[in-house]
Amino acid sequence: MSVLIFVELDNGAVKKTSLEAVAYGAEVAKLTGTTATVLALGKADVSSLAQTGAFGATKVLHAADEKLTHENSLAYADILAQAVQQENSKVVIISKSGLGDAVAARASAKLKAGIVSGVTELPVVNGSFTVKRSIYTGKAFSNVEVKSDIKILVVKKNAIEVVESSGTAAVENFGPTLRDSDFQASVGAVEKASSELSLTEADIIVSGGRGMKGPENWQPLLDFAKALGAATGCSKPVSDLDWRPHHEHIGQTGIKVAPNLYIACGISGAIQHLAGVNGSKYIVVINKDPEAPFFKAADYGIVGDVFDVLPKLTKAVEDLK
Template identity: 80%
Template sequence: MSVLIFVESDISGSIKKTSLEAVAYGAEVAKMTGTSATVLAVGKADQVSLASAGQFGATKVLHASDERLSQENAMAYADVLTQAVQREGSKVVIISKSGLGDAVAARAAARLKAGVVSGVTDLPVVDSNFTVRRSIFTGKAFATTEIKSDVKILVINKNVIEAEGNDGVATIETFSPTLRDSDFQATVTSTEKENSEISLTEADIIVSGGRGMKGPDQWHPLLDLAKALGAATGCSKPVSDLDWRPHHEHIGQTGIKVAPNLYIACGISGAIQHLAGVNGSKCIVVINKDPEAPFFKAADYGIVGDVFEILPRLTEAVKAGM
């Protein structure tokens, strides 16, 4: 019996940072329940990266590498996860929150008759009852939920736990589940990597801009700061609607939801739809010349001033400190 952790790999086959957090989280749950932590990787995956799951507390990795699993397929992946749960006798399944993670969790829960909780923000309480804390109302409140089913699926938010590695190495086992043709009625024909070097969902630091950047040709100060920090770049919805920045950089309720360690908002007023996409950030810094901008109420630190004066100074300070 083990805690089973479903991990995602990036286009190069390396385990995503958010999934490594899930491994660390699952290892802690395994300690709490007196079991071990097993990772399930599906599709293309780098063997060295898989073995490194041991650095975060996993003792074993099951790798389902059938060619038909090389492209993300929530139906097939849920089937694989279900069979892995049954093989391992797992009572707790951990998945990092993402578009794929949510889809796999929901489908696997139906097949396993499992209780599933998404948006988990803390380690569970595993005394006489099994309860977890989760975010609700786009992060404006929290709820404590008891899971009574035999199998429990937890979909965890980013930054729930620090993923600190050690010298551990996990053993890798080939896992050959039975694949059903019905799971492949829809297939992915190709995958294209977005132009930005750093994924918004994986980034530790994000520098984001709004209409206060004034136009599509005025973003050099923001891009310079992002480069100096090794950060990803994002934008508000109006900016992407105006085609000032690519639509895959749109952060907000109708765009990408992010949870970096540091989020720097430049010239963004802070509409509720944008706040819903960034409220999982550990630290929010807002730069805006309007002292009444709503974003300041959600900020950990605020700078009132012109972004075109402040950003170059921040970039110089970052470079000087390197």
């Protein structure tokens, strides 16, 4: 009956967003009077898996087969459904991401489980089961009742405050049946900027827009991001102009982010860009145009030239150390 949490791994360690999902799952387990079990697939660092106990998991099912190390939503969904059946789970928790949605979708069809994606709060359980989710790309919310016996919640970043304790979870080997049909695709080149912080995982993001005036001017922004330990993003025009790579594009049709701190440099704040950042806890806007619409959505603002302001900020951050 345990709540089952599917976690994503990065080089064998449980991703931070997945640890949040574990904490969320543990709270749901409390609400429904059961325990939280983690499902981890592929090559993993066992101590990192056990550490999910500090976020409230009691047990980890680990399918260590080497074939599962490479991200494969078809196989993952298959195995998730097997784990749900073994554990007789009624609630499945997955962190929102491209992979998370893909796994949730296929598992939903296998289990005839109602799926709610973009969950922003803990469910209300009192006879019925209702959760709040983000819709219209962060412009609104919807309270949704899930009526199926098995429920899958795909949870957004910052849905709950995570409290870390000192517990450890028991890691068990899990031997699911693998289907050949899930491994038909042949994977070619993988381009991954492994040294960069991932935008969806980052606590702080520094982002640049057309106000940066050209790709050759990015250094002050990169220096500031480095000083803060922040990931870097950009607006759609910037990625359309190839000033920055497409995977940095934040907005309605790009990546949606929800960091603790989002710092926009030379971005006017078109509604399509705001749609990608409105999950951020704090927003800082630096723009030389005092009329830039982004200031209306910001917590802190500086009207000024980014090339004048950014070096000052970088120095101020370095002075803190």
